[in-house]
Amino acid sequence: MVDPALNLRNLMRRFTFSLILLLFAASVHAQQTPIGFDLTNYGVRIEPDKRLIVVLAALEMARTTTPDGKEIKLIETPLSAKGAEFRKRLLAENADLDPELRGRISSFVERYKKRNPGQTDAEVVSPFISMAYTLTPVPDLSDPIITTDLPGNLLDVLDFAPLVRDFYRRSKISGKLDSYLAEYRSDADAALRPSAKEMVGEILGYLHTRPMLTISEKVKVETTRTGSKQRIQQTEAREHERHFYIVPEKLAPKGNINFLNIRDDYYAIVPPDTDLSFSEARRAFLQFVIDPIILGTAKDMTPMRDWAKPVLDELRKTNPNISPDAFLAVSESLVAASDVRQAQYLKEKLATDQARARQAILKSSEEKQAVYDELTKFKKAQADEATLQLYEAYQKGAVFAFYFAEQLKGVEESGFDIAASVKDMVASFDAAREKDRVAASAEARARAVAADTTGTDGVCVF
Numbered sequence: 178m179v180d181p182a183l184n185l186r187n188l189m190r191r192f193t194f195s196l197i198l199l200l201f202a203a204s205v206h207a208q209q210t211p212i213g214f215d216l217t218n219y220g221v222r223i224e225p226d227k228r229l230i231v232v233l234a235a236l237e238m239a240r241t242t243t244p245d246g247k248e249i250k251l252i253e254t255p256l257s258a259k260g261a262e263f264r265k266r267l268l269a270e271n272a273d274l275d276p277e278l279r280g281r282i283s284s285f286v287e288r289y290k291k292r293n294p295g296q297t298d299a300e301v302v303s304p305f306i307s308m309a310y311t312l313t314p315v316p317d318l319s320d321p322i323i324t325t326d327l328p329g330n331l332l333d334v335l336d337f338a339p340l341v342r343d344f345y346r347r348s349k350i351s352g353k354l355d356s357y358l359a360e361y362r363s364d365a366d367a368a369l370r371p372s373a374k375e376m377v378g379e380i381l382g383y384l385h386t387r388p389m390l391t392i393s394e395k396v397k398v399e400t401t402r403t404g405s406k407q408r409i410q411q412t413e414a415r416e417h418e419r420h421f422y423i424v425p426e427k428l429a430p431k432g433n434i435n436f437l438n439i440r441d442d443y444y445a446i447v448p449p450d451t452d453l454s455f456s457e458a459r460r461a462f463l464q465f466v467i468d469p470i471i472l473g474t475a476k477d478m479t480p481m482r483d484w485a486k487p488v489l490d491e492l493r494k495t496n497p498n499i500s501p502d503a504f505l506a507v508s509e510s511l512v513a514a515s516d517v518r519q520a521q522y523l524k525e526k527l528a529t530d531q532a533r534a535r536q537a538i539l540k541s542s543e544e545k546q547a548v549y550d551e552l553t554k555f556k557k558a559q560a561d562e563a564t565l566q567l568y569e570a571y572q573k574g575a576v577f578a579f580y581f582a583e584q585l586k587g588v589e590e591s592g593f594d595i596a597a598s599v600k601d602m603v604a605s606f607d608a609a610r611e612k613d614r615v616a617a618s619a620e621a622r623a624r625a626v627a628a629d630t631t632g633t634d635g636v637c638v639f
Contacts, residue, residue: 214374220390220465221377223370223423225361227354228318229446232309233428234267235337235344236302238279239286251286254298254430257448259364263357263427270349278347282340289334299430304330305337306435306446315354318342364449365425372453373423379454380462383519384595385588389469391416392441417441421465423458425449436461438468463512470596471508474603481507481577484608488576499574510577511599513570517578518585521563528555558628564618565625571615579614580606 216223239251256264290301308331313319320338345351381387394415399408419441426446429435434457435446445461453459485503493499500506532552536545563582570578584602588595 214378216370216373216377219377219381219421220388220419221373221421221423221462223365223373223425225358225365225425226309227315227358228312229306229309229424229426230354230357230361230428231315231318231345231350232305232312232337232341233302233426234271234348234350235282235341236286236305237264237267237428238271238274238344238348239283240279241283241287251283251290252298252302254302254428255432256428257431257450259450260427260429260431260448263360267428270353274344274348278340278343282344285337285340292333299433302430303433303435304334306429307331307437308334308337310437310439310444311335312338312341316345316351318345361425361427361449364427365423368450369423369425369447369453372451376453376459376462379523380459380466380515380519383522383589384466384515385592386466386594386596388419388421388466389596390419392419392469392472393417419443419465419469421445421462423447423453434458434461436464438464460512460516463515464508467511467515467595468508470599471504471511474600475504477600477603478504478507480608481603481606484606484611485576489574492572492574492576496573506574506576507603510570510575511581513575513578514567514581514585515595517563517566517570518582518589521559522589524559525556528552558625561621561625561628564621568615568618568622577606577611579618580611 236252237250240248241251242248286301290296293301311321311331318338318341320335350357394417395412396415397410398413399410417440420443422442422444424444424446425448427449429446429448431448435444436458437444437446443461443465445458447453447456447458451458482503485506486501489499489501489503489506493501529552532548535548539545539548567578567582581602584598584605587593588598
């Protein structure tokens with residue numbers, strides 16, 4: 178379960194184009210995403226969640242009093258324009274909430290914030306978002322039956338569930354929920370759905386694949402032999418459907434993508450007006466596509482696991498939040514590498530096409546050479562920037578990011594399905610070559626940092 182915040186610096190540097198390049202990219206997207214493109218064919222559904230609306234609305238009721246006697250909200254996350262408007266209306270509609278209930282909600286949130294003094298309000302809200310998905314549907318909103326497998330930060334807020342139930346029953350939200358849902362869907366259809374189609378088409382086009390929408394699991398079952406009391410144990414294959422849910426939520430913090438993975442279902446919670454083509458939801462969808470592909474190569478991963486263990490142990494000395502699971506490192510590395518390489522590949526392709534078009538109308542060889550030199554400079558800057566992003570992913574535990582980025586170049590050139598290529602990537606892993614990857618990237622990273630500080634990184638003007 179991950180809830181990564183959008184990194185504005187990364188976002189800006191990855192998608193800084195000249196106006197003409199952006200327009201050209203838009204036309205490419207329009208051509209690549211056919212009319213009638215149905216997201217459900219790729220396991221993608223866009224649907225708000227009543228549980229989440231109620232949980233986040235309950236948090237909005239929390240208040241505290243300043244030393245000078247002024248009453249202020251305890252949760253003041255930055256919201257999108259539509260989210261801020263919705264918050265204002267929600268607060269007005271529940272201004273007469275029972276003071277005793279408001280007091281209990283406020284006390285819970287205040288205690289939680291005191292236990293986590295270094296967290297922003299967006300970080301405070303994150304485990305409550307996860308908690309919403311442990312509850313049964315509205316109107317019951319019952320607690321989960323099994324809690325032993327829940328992570329610690331989620332267990333810390335699970336006792337908020339009774340307050341959520343009380344809020345649903347004693348506030349005005351139960352009578353408003355259906356109208357809220359209709360608004361969420363309308364807003365999502367206007368902005369979220371078109372960008373979701375672009376994102377899905379763009380990523381799957383780059384990987385030359387389709388998501389695996391069912392996964393088979395072998396389970397042991399006991400049956401009774403016909404005509405006797407003897408019980409025999411058998412192994413059965415059960416298929417599970419997989420889904421990627423994009424959840425529009427007006428009270429979701431602006432600039433944050435909360436990503437949850439619950440068994441075979443993946444959830445990306447975003448404000449309804451989010452442009453998914455330029456958000457970290459891309460990595461969430463990549464995770465949905467790549468996880469079952471990696472799972473299918475698990476038995477061939479021993480050399481990668483053996484290499485990763487000491488590397489991850491070393492990284493965990495300075496960042497204990499990194500998982501020691503080498504299998505997870507492989508999956509996250511391919512996701513990070515795919516995200517970085519796809520963005521780089523698209524920008525370089527668009528810049529190359531634009532440069533060729535420009536050269537076609539130039540007459541002198543000097544002018545044509547100047548365009549070529551500018552393109553070469555741009556590609557080198559993109560390579561440096563990609564190296565820096567891969568290094569940042571490596572430092573967060575994606576220790577195979579450099580390796581997979583190199584391997585993906587072959588997929589780009591051949592057009593082979595990534596699902597058919599990963600097994601060869603895993604089998605081709607050479608531990609001896611990986612030990613110098615980070616050191617060898619130092620110069621490129623330094624150039625990328627220098628370009629970023631001067632504001633020249635990622636800009637292409639022809």
